[in-house]
Amino acid sequence: MSHLPMNSKQSFNFPTRISISAVLVWCLVLLGGAGFTVASEYELTSEGPSSASRDLQPIGSVSLVLGRAFIESEGNNRERVRMGMMVRQADRIVTESNGHVHIRFIDEALVSVRPNSELEILAYVFNTEDPDKSSIKFNLLEGTARAVSGNAAKAARQRFRLNTPIAAIGVRGTDFVVTTTATLMTVLVNEGAVVVAPFSDECAAQGFGPCSTNAVELTADSLQLIEFDSNMALPRLVPLVVSEESTEQLQGAASNTGAQPPIVEASGDEEDKKATSKEVVMESVTSVGVADDAAADDTT
Template sequence: MLPKTIRTISERIAIAALLAAVPGVQASPSDAVVAQATLVIGQARIVHADGRSSWVERGSTIRVGDAIHTELGGHVHLRFVDGALVSVRPSSRMQIQSYAYSADQPQAGAIKFKLEEGVMRSITGQWGGAARERFRLNTPLAAIGVKGTDFVVKANDHSTAAAVFTGAITVASLQGECGRGLGSCQDGRLLSADMKGQMIEMLRLQGMPQLAPAEDFMVASLPQAVARTGVDHRARPLGDAATLAAAADKPLLSESRLAGAVTSALAETQASDAGTLHWGRYAWAQPLSGDSFSQQVDAAMLSAHERLAGNGAYTLLRKMEGSQPIAYAPGAGVAQFQLTGAAASVVRPADQPLEPVSISAATLKVDFDKSRFDTRLQVQGPQLGQDVVQAAGSIDALGQMRAASGNVSVQGGLSGNGREAGYLFQKAVPSGMLQGMTLWGR
């Protein structure tokens, strides 16, 4: 057996040769290197086609047939030979079933992933962009085709959900010819980046993909307590840089950017540490009009929060006690809340600017005895004119708020002591989609 240093050099030469290859016939047999791990946080294994497994380390090479299994708190970034990027989130299992491309014989190429469980993000590379009809990501329930895309998928045996950052995807039931083929299925449902605030969701009992309000899969998949205190297979404690890397997927962070990002995030966390509820905003999300109080999601996650609600751009986070969620014990009676922060805009297609929206005459009443809430906002914008947001709904045992009636979609939550509240709202209007977030206190 070659010494480890020589093996590592050989593997890197193999990757360099593939990257330098002229686009003619480019194929990837089962023993060819197709990707390299560029960032590894926590524990993750490569499970090879023959059943052998090994720990994933930075620089580990990946071949067709390999599967990445991340454990609780584990996180892996992969860079493929054509420039494609894949991020495998904690507690996930993803396999590379095919990775090949031929410009002269496109029917001979195929890029095929399988997400058995968990969350992954995929940014299409040169090969996938040149042969979109030969790119496929399968989950236990769904077949996903791409159209030159950056997207994220969450899957298990009971459901599949996908959201798009750029480009578009199609999602179809993994049945019949669709399950055996590649690319987009004929009956697939389209989701594009222009469809702001939406995702495609497919449930096992449902059988067909449906549009739904977007969730922020990346925060939901991060086990904060483990990310802060877990250890890797060499028993090294995960530090703040590891936590930030695990929390951030957009853009995919390189190791050279982590130190500066951590310093900035820690400063922002310390500057915004008052209160129990916080709004986190992803770096790629355009701020809503009036947003002077949200913080970067990366910073919020460094100080251990649990997620109460989210729409893919913003997420409502509740501070934990150490590594444990705060027990929801709000007391009894009826309370009137005062608005302490609000931001709203009318969101239009990607090539049009957001329309600023102001909020006034805001009310929120919570009946803790009945676990119910009622809220009303008056909104106004240059093209929107005057409108009203009105909703009523329930509060579950964890303090999460969901609207059951009214003219708007609402999701949010309360602090453990019931003295703070916050919610997202979304409503279709003639000029686009009205979206906003609020914070309340009493």
């Protein structure tokens, strides 16, 4: 049997290809290992996980939805919010003018996203074995949100942060409501305390926990709220003015819930009834109107 001759070029390229392939495989292994380490640190120290490191495990679920609201996930996926829908890290909740969403998290925390709002879940790591090592971070781009601390934030207060476009909010075991635009924000505390500080070299948006530089603390019993706009050097405390109607609503809610902040959950027909009601009493000392067209807009 004759053998085809192998020229010098062929004999040179064959082992070279093997060598190059081996090097590439080794590099990928090294990069893969480095990526895993960086992903773990990234999850806890920056604004949120990348698409390669995102934890796909649910961190909470939708316990109430009124009107039109959407969840935007990585990959530019946009989905209409539904009751019981799972929520994950890096999700963005977007509500329209009649939209309102409640999310219950795995550590029993509660977040309410009100109409015309946009909230990002940058990080949500609940360490069940050592809650002190938990880490939570939200970014409220616009609108209004209420946050009620769960087991993670209560145990790891130095690792909780809610950012707005102009300031950082840390907690002291808290139930609070924040409203923000690109240049103005207000914060009201229902229970516990918050620390608000404008962004600066000492208070970076990428950080976790409360900032101390130029910070102002607000407690629930102060009968005040915090105001801050981009032209101010420091946030300021202003008296809380509560209307008689709002006071009656708050007292009624407290008597019906054993003095606990009224968190409402609905399902099935209850959801539709709530969406068509003239007005829904929201979770703080004020009420927010939900438009009659919530039911009319209940289509994709």
